[in-house]
Amino acid sequence: MATAVETLGKLERRITISFPLTDVRTEVEKRLKVQARTAKAPGFRPGKVPLKMVAAQYGYQIESEVLNDKVGRAFNDAANENNLRVAGFPNIVPKEDAVEGQLAFDATFEVYPEVTIGDLAAVEIETVQAEVSEAEIDKTIDILRKQRVHFHTKGEAGEHGDGGEPVAAEGDRVTVDFVGSIDDVEFPGGKADGYAFVLGEGRMLPEFEAATLGLKVGEAKTFPLSFPEDYHGKDVAGKTASFTITLQKLEWAHLPEVDAEFAKSLGVADGDLAKMREDIKVNLQREVAGRVKARNKEAVMDALVKVAELDVPKTLITQDSDRLAEMTRQDMAQRGMNVKDVPFPPELFAEKAERRVRLGLILSQLVGDNKLQATSEQVKAQIEDFAQSYEDPREVLKYYYSDRSRLGEIEALVLEENVVTYVLGLSKVTSKAVAFDELMGSNAQA
Structure with a gap:
């Protein structure tokens, strides 16, 4: 049985559900007997294990299952009888002052709200539209070309030319050795050999790229570099380091022609x-x-x-x-x-x-x-x-x-x-x- 529905808030409700303790015990005994038909224990044939031993092994689990089933069924019945649309799952706790011989539980839960939708005819909505022009197609082709870029040694004649004067410029891929120090002490992560990056892509801090521009292979340069306050490396964030870079390799970017092969x-x-x-x-x-x-x-x-x-x-x-x-x-x-x-x-x-x-x-x-x-x-x-x-x-x-x-x-x-x-x-x-x-x-x- 269930008590009348209590209103605790706008959406929160509570009902108390109860049923005779004998109903639980009867159902537990019934399920134990079913379990005993296939129960196994050392020294006994399957199905011949004494009921007390079956109860000792499975009793707690079966009693929990019976309680969950009965409480869940009683709650659902109460919700249906009261035409409640339950939102989510109820919080069910045992009631300490239950009548002797009865099991009682308080179920606290929320119900779905009433939804009131205003006058849609008065609502103002701004939508967007966009067109695809030839310019967008051209931009996309440029992106696709860059995705298929390949590099050649700058200054060396080849099938596609020599790339111009062999000095580091925007768009070139450079391979450098570098070492950085703060107060004449090298710091972790401040040194690398054979490190490659493309100038102009923004992978390196602006001072680093600026120092690399104009270098020829074999040339070195020392310069100050100030790390931003929000730099990911906390040990150097906000500090100024001295870097020395040496250009080891210089390559120019060749983009594929927009032709049949492309x-x-x-x-x-x-x-x-x-x-x-x-x-x-x-x-x-x-x-x-x-x-x-x-x-x-x-x-x-x-x-x-x-x-x-x-x-x-x-x-x-x-x-x-x-x-x-x-x-x-x-x-x-x-x-x-x-x-x-x-x-x-x-x-x-x-x-x-x-x-x-x-x-x-x-x-x-x-x-x-x-x-x-x-x-x-x-x-x-x-x-x-x-x-x-x-x-x-x-x-x-x-x-x-x-x-x-x-x-x-x-x-x-x-x-x-x-x-x-x-x-x-x-x-x-x-x-x-x-x-x-x-x-x-x-x-x-x-």
Whole structure:
């Protein structure tokens, strides 16, 4: 049986559930007898172990299972009888002042809130749009060329020329020996032989690169270098060191020509440059479309957070904070980082978790009220759209349809898009053009 529901706060509730102790004992004895049929013990044949020995070995475990089952069933029955939508899991503790012959437990829990969504017609949302021009295609080709750069000894004639005067310049790859000291004492990490880097890429501190410019192979230079206050090496941060560098090797960068061979290296079998540019354009347009969609979805979600009123269950925030902490740990581990002993306090993720839970409740309300669930046709269309960028689209379809959880991810994505379309269709929408570089530099996430 269960007591009436007590209201402890806006969302917090408590009920007391109880049942006769004899019910527990009867069920424990029943399960012990079942366990005895297959129980094993030295000196006894299977199934012939005395019940007292079975009880001594399995009694505590079985009693715990019986209590968990009965308490869980009683709580669920009480929640259903009172039409309670329980958020998360209840906190159940034994009640010390139970009536003799009864077992009683207090179950404290939260319920899902009422979600009130304001007038969407009065909401103002700014969306973005972007275009892919010939300039963006040219920039992408330059990036692809730099990714395929190869180096030649500067000053030596070769198939592609000699690279000009053999002095270190921006874009050259230099190999140097260096040694640094502070107050005439070498410091850890301040010395290296055969260290290579490309001038102008910013891998080295500005003073180091400036000192290297203009050197010829075999030349050395001594110069002061001031480490920034926030330098990652705490022992030298904020200090000034004296460095001596010696240029051991100098190479100039040769970028591949934009010709048929270059096009073939990008997967254009016949080396047609026009087709190569069109392929690049299509890929850029797909990337732009994805980022525009993400930015606009974020704008819609921000608007929904502002226009909706609800109390967010703390239980759900805690659960999602724990989930985000574990996801972060796993992600860092997959990247090869040793996070075995690194703490991931869930409270660091509480703000993000609160927003995620809030949005989830708002979306659930909108979807239920307006029948915005993902249809099978929409899900299939979304997967087919994903599959376009793969060599074998059929394998992509198989990948998603063979796993219910993967399919669920697509359904959730489509559902969000349905909500975005619905909200944009009702609200006051203005659109602004954003530069390609600005859009590609953003990481909008809902």
